[in-house]
Amino acid sequence: MSAQNTVVIIGGGPGGYEAALVAAQLGAEVTVVERAGLGGAAVLTDVVPSKTLIATAEVLATVAGAGELGITGTRDIATDLGAVNARVRRLAAAQSGDITARLEKEGVHILSGTGRLAGVAGALHRVVATDATGAETELTASTVLVATGARPRALPGAEPDGERILNWTQLYGLARLPDKLIVVGSGVTGAEFASAYHALGAPVALVSSRDRVLPGEDPDAAELLERVFRGGGMEVLSRSRAQSVERTADGVVVTLADGRTVEGSHCLMAVGSLPNTEDVGLAEAGVTLKESGHIVVDRVSRTSAPGVYAAGDVTGVLALASVAAMQGRTAMHHALGDAVTPLNLRRVSSNVFTAPEIATVGATQAEVDAEGGASVRLLPLGGNPRAKMQGVHEGFVKVIASSGSGRVLGGVIVSPRASELIHPLTLAVSNRLTVDDVAAAFTVYPSLSGSVAEAARQLHTGS
Numbered sequence: 001m002s003a004q005n006t007v008v009i010i011g012g013g014p015g016g017y018e019a020a021l022v023a024a025q026l027g028a029e030v031t032v033v034e035r036a037g038l039g040g041a042a043v044l045t046d047v048v049p050s051k052t053l054i055a056t057a058e059v060l061a062t063v064a065g066a067g068e069l070g071i072t073g074t075r076d077i078a079t080d081l082g083a084v085n086a087r088v089r090r091l092a093a094a095q096s097g098d099i100t101a102r103l104e105k106e107g108v109h110i111l112s113g114t115g116r117l118a119g120v121a122g123a124l125h126r127v128v129a130t131d132a133t134g135a136e137t138e139l140t141a142s143t144v145l146v147a148t149g150a151r152p153r154a155l156p157g158a159e160p161d162g163e164r165i166l167n168w169t170q171l172y173g174l175a176r177l178p179d180k181l182i183v184v185g186s187g188v189t190g191a192e193f194a195s196a197y198h199a200l201g202a203p204v205a206l207v208s209s210r211d212r213v214l215p216g217e218d219p220d221a222a223e224l225l226e227r228v229f230r231g232g233g234m235e236v237l238s239r240s241r242a243q244s245v246e247r248t249a250d251g252v253v254v255t256l257a258d259g260r261t262v263e264g265s266h267c268l269m270a271v272g273s274l275p276n277t278e279d280v281g282l283a284e285a286g287v288t289l290k291e292s293g294h295i296v297v298d299r300v301s302r303t304s305a306p307g308v309y310a311a312g313d314v315t316g317v318l319a320l321a322s323v324a325a326m327q328g329r330t331a332m333h334h335a336l337g338d339a340v341t342p343l344n345l346r347r348v349s350s351n352v353f354t355a356p357e358i359a360t361v362g363a364t365q366a367e368v369d370a371e372g373g374a375s376v377r378l379l380p381l382g383g384n385p386r387a388k389m390q391g392v393h394e395g396f397v398k399v400i401a402s403s404g405s406g407r408v409l410g411g412v413i414v415s416p417r418a419s420e421l422i423h424p425l426t427l428a429v430s431n432r433l434t435v436d437d438v439a440a441a442f443t444v445y446p447s448l449s450g451s452v453a454e455a456a457r458q459l460h461t462g463s
Contacts, residue, residue, distance in 0.1 A: 005027060005028045005029060005142065005336070006028065006029045006030075006031075006124070006140065006141040006142050006143070007019075007020075007023045007028045007029070007030045007031070007141055007142070007143045007144075007145065007332070007335070007336075008030075008031050008033065008115070008125070008127045008139050008140075008141035008143075008144050008145075009023075009030065009031070009032045009033070009144075009145045009147060009328075010033050010114075010115035010116075010127065010144065010145070010146050010147065010148055010280065011032075011033070011034060011040060011115075011145075011146065011147035011148040011149055011276075011312070011314075012032050012033075012034030012037070012038045012039065012040050012099075012110075012147075013039065013040025013041060013042050013043070013147055013149050013312055013313075013321075013324060014039075014040070014042050014312065014321040014322075014324040014325040014328070015145070015147035015149075015311030015312030015324035015325060015327055015328035016032055016034065016040065016145065016147035016311070016312070016328060017032065017038055017039065017040075017099050017102075017103060017328075018324075018325040018326075018328045018329050019145050019147065019311060019328030019329060019331055019332045020032050020103055020106075020108045020328075021102070021103070021106060021108075022328070022329045022332040022333060023143075023332040023335075023336060024103075024106040024107055024108050025106070026332065026333075026336045026338055027336075028143075028332075028336055029109075030107075030108045030109065031108070031109040031110075031111060031139055031141070032103065032108055032109070032110050032111070033111045033113060033114065033115035033127070033129045033139075034110065034111075034112065034113075035112065035113055035114045037093075037096045037100075038096050038099040038100040038103065038110065039092075039095055039096040039099045040147075040149055041149050041150075041151075041169070042149075042321045042324070043092055043095050043096050043099065044092050044093075044096055045092075045168075045169035045172075046168065046169070047321050048091065048092045048095050049088045049089070049091075049092050049172055050168065050189075050192060050193070050196075050353075051353055052087065052088045052091050052092070053084065053085075053088055053171075053172075053196055054192060054195075054196045054353045056079075056084050056087075056200070057195070057196040057197075057199035057200050057355070058199070058355065058416075060077065060079065060199050060200060060201070061199040061355050063077055064199070065391050066391075068391045069390075069391055078201065079177055079200045079201050081174055081175065081176050081177050081200070082174075082175040082176065084200075085171075085172045085173065085174060085175075088172050089172055111129045111131070111137060112131055112132070113129045113130050113131035113132065113137075114129070114130050114279070115127050115128070115129045115130075115280070116128055116130075116279060116280050116281040117144065117146075117280060117281035117282065117284065117285040117287075117308070118138070118281055119284070119285075121140055123142070124140040124141060124142055125140065125141050125142070125143075125144045125285075125307055125308065126138060126139070126140055127139045127140070127141060127144060142307060142335075143307055143308075143309065143332075143335040143336070144307065144308050144309070145301075145308075145309045145310065145311060145328065145331055145332070146280060146282070146287075146295060146303075146308065146309070146310040146311075146314060147310065147311045147312045147314065147324070147328060148275075148276040148277065148280060148312075148314050149275075149276050149312055149313045149314055150273040150274060150275050150276060150313035150314060150319070151273060151274055151276060152167035152168060152169060152269070152270075152272075152273055152274075153271050153272040153273055153274050154167070154269065154271075155184075155242070155245075155269065155271055157243065157244035157245070158184070158242060158244055158245035158254075158267075158269055160269055161247070164247055164251065164252050164265070164266050164267065165245050165247065165252060165266075165267050165269065166266060166267065166268050166269065167268070167269050167270075168189055168193065168268065168270060171193070171268065174266075177197070177200060177201055177202045178197070178202050178203075178264065178265045178266040179202075179203070179251070179264070179265035180202070180203040180204070180205065180251075180263075180264035180265050180266075181193075181194075181197050181202050181203070181204050181205070181264060181265070181266050181267075181268060182204075182205045182207060182252065182254050182262055182264040182266070182267045182268070183197075183204060183205070183206045183207065183267075183268045183270060184207045184242045184245070184254065184267060184268065184269050184270060184271060185207070185208075185269065185270035185271040185272070186206055186207070186208030186209075186210060186212075186213040186214065186215070186236075187214065187215070187216065187270065187272070188214065188216075188217075188352050189270040190206065190208075190213075190268070190270035190271075191206070191213050191214050191225065191352060191354050192352065192353050192354055193268055193270065194206045194229070194234065195229070195353075195354035195355050198229070198232065198233075198234050199355055203233075203235075203264075204234050204235065205234075205235040205236075205237065205262050205264060206229065206234060206235065206236045206237065207237045207240050207242050207254060207256070207262065208236065208237060208238050208239070208240060209239070209240065209241040209242070210238070210239070211238060211239060212226055212238060213225060213226045213229065213236065213238075214226075214352065214358070217352060217358055217360070218358070218360060218364060218365060218398070218412045219365075219366075220365075220378060220396070220398065220412070220414075221358045221360075221396075221398075221412055221414045222358075224356075224394060224395070224396070224414055225352075225354055225356070225358065225414070227394075228355070228356065228394050237256070237262065240256045240257075240258070240260070241256060241257040242254050242255070242256060242257075243255045243256060243257045245267050245269070248263070250265070251263060251264055251265040251266070252264055252265070252266060252267045254267055273313065273319070274293065275292070275293045275294045275295070275313065275314045275315075275316060276314060277289060277293050277294070277295060277314060282295065285305045285308060286304060286305040287303045287304055287305045287308055287310075288303065288304040290316065292316060294314065294315055294316030295310040295314055295315050295316075296315075297309070297310050297311075297315045297317065297327070298342075299330075299342035299343045299344075300330050300331065300334040300340055300342050300343070301315075301327045301328070301330050301331035301334065301343075302331075302334070307335070309331035309334075309335060310327075310331075311324055311327035311328040311330075311331055312324030312327060312328070315327065317343070317345070318345060318348060318350075320348065320350055322348070322349075322350075323343075323345075323348060326343060327343060330342070330343060346362050346363060346410075346429065347361070347362070347426070347429055347430045348361070349361040349422050349423070349425075349426040351418060351419040351422070353419070355416075356392075356394055356395050356414050356415050356416055356418065357413075357414070357415065357416065357417065357418035357419055358412070358413075358414050358418060359412070359413045359414075359418035359419050359421065359422035360410070360411070360412050360413075360422070361410060361411055361422055361425050361426045361429050362400065362408070362409050362410030362411060362425070362426075362429040363400055363409040363410035364400075364410060365398070365400060365410075365412075367410075368400055368409060368410070373402060373403050373404065374400055374401065374402055374403055374409060375400075375401050375402075375403045375459055375461075376398060376399070376400050376401075377398070377399050377401075377455045377456075377458045377459050378396050378397070378398045378455075379396060379397045379398075379399075379451050379454055379455040379458070380395070380396045381394070381395035381396055381397070381414075381415055381448065381451060384446070384448060384450060384451045385445075385446040385450075386446035386447050386448050386450070387415075387448060387451075389446065390416070392415065392416060392448075394414070395413075395414045395415035395416075395418075396412075396413075396414050396415075397411070397412075397413050397415075397421075397451040397452050397454075397455045398411060398412040398413070398455070399411050399425065399435065399438075399452070399455040399456050399459060401434070401435045401456075401459050403461075405434065406434040406435045406436055406459065406460070406461060407432055407433070407434050407435075408425060408428035408429055408433055408434065408435060408437075408438060408456070409429065410425075410429060411425035411428075411429070411452075413425070413452070415448055416448075417448075421448055421449055421452065424438060424441070424449065424452050425438075425452065435456040435457070435459040435460060436456075436460055438452065438453060438456035439453050439454075439456040439457040439460065441453065
């Protein structure tokens with residue numbers, strides 16, 4: 001194997017393992033250094049576990065609303081959180097095992113431990129891998145990918161203890177539902193867990209320092225979700241910054257900046273994340289970091305150090321497993337001389353797994369309002385026949401298009417399974433389709449996707 005075709009990947013999350021598969025496919029000799037298990041935090045403590053928990057919550061939410069459909073006897077259904085979390089952990093471990101098996105099948109060498117850049121040897125980068133015993137293995141590579149991810153941020157005075165004060169990686173050891181869960185932080189993570197635990201049957205208080213939940217999402221979608229939260233009995237404390245969290249004899253008390261207190265049995269801290277860039281040898285290798293600690297990369301995942309790439313949450317580009325995977329694949333295509341398409345965030349679809357879900361793609365309404373020249377159509381799901389059949393009362397489809405050409409620029413869907421319904425709009429944005437293209441495609445009747453076509457149809461301006 002040519003020394004110019006060797007790749008070392010530090011971190012085995014989506015950015016790392018997807019990069020490894022591409023590099024192996026392109027004929028490189030690939031080594032992945034991973035300390036916790038293939039799949040990384042996304043598979044073991046974040047995306048896979050949380051969405052597995054949310055899948056259970058979705059079933060309970062559906063059953064809770066079944067009375068409207070004429071189904072009785074649903075009040076006796078209860079959540080066995082111990083069994084739910086055992087399944088969560090089991091599925092996460094199985095997914096990690098599947099990824100490991102796939103990499104091994106493709107000839108990828110896997111080292112358990114941590115990795116750090118340790119200088120150069122001629123034209124090659126040196127990487128030192130340290131296992132749990134402290135033993136070191138030195139590797140050399142023509143290309144290094146840093147995909148070390150991120151970890152939950154902790155606030156001074158509210159440090160998690162793993163028992164009553166928890167971050168999102170520590171929730172899956174709970175054996176029973178909290179008597180009352182206080183969620184501090186109303187971003188995506190906080191909103192998702194607040195929604196899930198509320199559906200599972202736990203009283204929830206959501207503490208938000210901002211004017212509304214999900215401050216980074218579409219305002220119409222966020223306002224609808226907050227209305228659903230409040231209407232379902234969730235306590236939502238807006239403009240309420242948490243000052244501290246303390247243990248009590250049998251629970252926790254959260255003290256807010258204005259002096260008010262909120263008492264509960266458990267507290268989830270969901271106040272963002274920090275990149276894992278310490279002790280990786282980045283500064284010594286000439287890798288530029290942002291003030292936040294994230295690695296600066298370009299649209300093909302290059303860092304400022306030749307031959308060193310980065311992918312995933314450690315870059316701070318967009319904290320999505322799909323983006324991490326794309327960054328990792330793009331890095332390998334570029335490094336190994338294959339055709340490459342630079343990352344375009346306008347084509348990224350994302351989803352907030354609350355009830356209802358919020359899916360988005362492309363330009364936001366705030367962006368097009370600032371730039372001008374766009375038309376927006378918001379179509380409530382209340383008039384959709386399939387929504388009526390399913391007892392869906394809250395939700396909408398929003399399509400954003402160029403006023404002149406009719407090209408679809410973006411979209412927002414708020415509904416059950418919005419993560420699936422966003423795909424037609426993702427295809428439209430990615431392929432520069434017009435609202436007429438979307439409207440002309442047949443949809444099943446009745447279907448929620450019919451509202452996507454209808455919204456596009458209403459944006460038709462004529463020839």
